[in-house]
Amino acid sequence: MTNFWKNIEKPIISLAPMEDVTDTAFRELVIRISHPKHLDVLFTEFTSTDGLCHEVGRENVIKRFNISDSEKHWLDKTNTKLVAQIWGTDPDKFYRSAKFIADEMNFDGIDINMGCPVKKIVKNGACSALINTPELAKEIVLATMEGSNLPVSVKTRSGIKQHQTETWMNHLLETKPAAITLHGRTQKAMSDVPADWEEVGKAVQIRDENHPDTLIFGNGDIESLDEAYEKTRQFNLDGAMIARGIFGNPWIFRPGYQPGLNERLNTLLLHTQLFDDYWQNDRNFAVLRRFYKIYAQGFPGASKLRSSLMQTQNREEVKDVVEGFRERAPLITDV
Numbered sequence: 176m177t178n179f180w181k182n183i184e185k186p187i188i189s190l191a192p193m194e195d196v197t198d199t200a201f202r203e204l205v206i207r208i209s210h211p212k213h214l215d216v217l218f219t220e221f222t223s224t225d226g227l228c229h230e231v232g233r234e235n236v237i238k239r240f241n242i243s244d245s246e247k248h249w250l251d252k253t254n255t256k257l258v259a260q261i262w263g264t265d266p267d268k269f270y271r272s273a274k275f276i277a278d279e280m281n282f283d284g285i286d287i288n289m290g291c292p293v294k295k296i297v298k299n300g301a302c303s304a305l306i307n308t309p310e311l312a313k314e315i316v317l318a319t320m321e322g323s324n325l326p327v328s329v330k331t332r333s334g335i336k337q338h339q340t341e342t343w344m345n346h347l348l349e350t351k352p353a354a355i356t357l358h359g360r361t362q363k364a365m366s367d368v369p370a371d372w373e374e375v376g377k378a379v380q381i382r383d384e385n386h387p388d389t390l391i392f393g394n395g396d397i398e399s400l401d402e403a404y405e406k407t408r409q410f411n412l413d414g415a416m417i418a419r420g421i422f423g424n425p426w427i428f429r430p431g432y433q434p435g436l437n438e439r440l441n442t443l444l445l446h447t448q449l450f451d452d453y454w455q456n457d458r459n460f461a462v463l464r465r466f467y468k469i470y471a472q473g474f475p476g477a478s479k480l481r482s483s484l485m486q487t488q489n490r491e492e493v494k495d496v497v498e499g500f501r502e503r504a505p506l507i508t509d510v
């Protein structure tokens with residue numbers, strides 16, 4: 176298996192892993208509405224190695240990893256790469272998960288989550304807590320590499336309470352991962368303070384000095400593709416990762432593109448359809464509400480439409496609300 180990261184022209188632009196957001200439905204949608212502009216790599220939601228290594232648990236988590244046929248079609252058509260993100264604490268489970276991913280699934284790479292700051296997860300020593308146990312973190316990276324021949328990357332933060340970029344990057348780089356994405360915030364900072372891009376820049380210098388083969392990507396507060404390019408240039412990065420920026424604008428990977436009302440509504444309906452086809456009753460329909468706020472904005476009547484969409488419980492109700500809105504739309508003047 177080739178290291179696909181090496182074959183993408185820089186700067187490499189990705190959409191971040193986000194739980195309850197970057198499922199197969201939303202990923203397909205983003206690929207479709209971003210095409211033909213700039214999006215190179217997508218990630219799954221983070222998925223537990225404990226779950227993947229447990230006979231019953233695997234059934235519960237595997238839907239985070241299955242790729243719908245239509246997403247696969249769009250990935251192939253646009254040559255967009257898809258990386259599976261995993262988390263946990265036991266190197267042996269990372270080894271077994273990596274083997275499973277390589278043998279049974281259809282991903283281009285594996286990413287290890289060493290960044291999530293959520294209390295119930297870090298209290299068990301997983302994700303960003305691994306910054307405090309660098310020897311275990313390195314064992315985990317090496318075990319994942321041993322388990323498959325897919326390129327292994329790490330997504331992490333700059334420290335626990337304070338930035339410890341230099342020591343932490345040096346530890347990680349010893350394992351020679353294909354790529355590291357550094358989110359310029361500490362575990363303690365959660366998402367409450369602005370990301371510190373100077374720390375991201377430091378990671379590049381450390382890489383340049385010691386381990387030139389690992390690609391370094393920056394993450395934190397990017398709100399447009401132009402900003403991603405600018406940060407990449409300013410800090411000499413190999414690329415950048417966009418996360419919450421997509422909530423402000425799902426068309427973020429097509430700069431300057433302004434979808435009209437009809438396209439916004441069609442996108443809302445397409446997302447609902449893709450979500451419902453894939454998850455059926457296995458994921459709470461209310462997860463879609465976050466997206467309805469995004470699609471239904473910036474046109475007359477958007478606020479009332481949003482309120483009606485917040486009450487919907489299933490695809491048919493969403494369709495009825497949108498069709499009703501379309502019929503009334505020519506008469507609506509308030510935004």
Ligand SMILES: Cc1cc2nc3c(=O)[nH]c(=O)nc-3n(C[C@H](O)[C@H](O)[C@H](O)COP(=O)(O)O)c2cc1C
Pocket residue numbers: 191192193194195196219220221260288290291330358366370394395396397416417418419420
């Ligand atoms: C709703 C949500 C879910 C997230 N889930 C994940 C995840 O599964 N794995 C991960 O590595 N990071 C996750 N993150 C963190 C983002 O990938 C990203 O690092 C963070 O939001 C900072 O980037 P931003 O400032 O551009 O949003 C999540 C963030 C959000 C907002």
